Amino acid sequence: MSFFPAKDPAPGDAFACDALAQLIVPRTSDIGGLAVRRALPSARRRMVGPFVFLDEMGPAEFKAGEGLDVRPHPHIGLATVTYLFEGEIFHRDSLGTAQAIRPGAVNWMSAGSGIAHSERTAPDHRHGHEPLHGLQCWVALPAADEESAPAFMHHDADALPIEVAEGKTVRIVAGTLFGRTSPLKTASDTLFADVMLEAGAKLPLDAAAEERAVYLVSGEVDIAGDRFAAGRLLVFRPGDRITVTATMAARLAILGGAAMDGPRYIWWNFVSSRKDRIEAAKADWKAGRFATVPGESEVIPLPE
Known part of the structure; x- marks a missing residue:
């Protein structure tokens, strides 16, 4: 998805839990009738593991004839990760990929040296009452892989391992958790x-991942006596074993992995370890040197 202008996330309320490094409250923007909450990047936290960007889209319900319409736009130096709770998005890219994503599945597009893509609601899903709710993340690529060939991966919901036990249901989208490993291939250690x-269920999180965070989508959880409501990104300190307890039915995303091999610069839809590479990408998009998306005639222009 294109990096639209949005207010920066804000620091959260004070908390007593020593396990938390940061509590981030996303700021909400309305983009064409779709509420979007941005949790990363923030002034206090630029990355969690390889994750440099985290948006929650919706929940929303489109009127008849309406839907998501993100025109073709470029990316470099990152992988986009799309995961839905409700609805459907149709992805097209300059590799010729045409793939619908539905709840529980994952679209992982590695931009590498450069790719363009669009994200839309398909015509047969514009009859009204079409829901949309999900997460879109960007994962920075290691410096050695920033100029790799672009690629796209999709895994259906039934291809991703699920752990069900003691009131918790965990779908492992990337990495390894509870002894189960996702088939998704990532460029660095990613979770x-x-x-x-369920209400009262406990989720233990060990310290296997170097950096870890939880984004609370719905419900409320307790961590070491502090309670946290939905719409919060909880970034944990490294090395501590954490237990998250649901005080009511809750849904959350776990994200993290190995710390990145240095800082990343973000400008619009471009991520790189080098400022000059971002300047080159800006010039390439403006001059029309990115590969085009088949079946698309419009693009999002370079911001001025």
């Missing part, structure tokens, strides 16, 4: 999981 908890 991403969708978790549903």
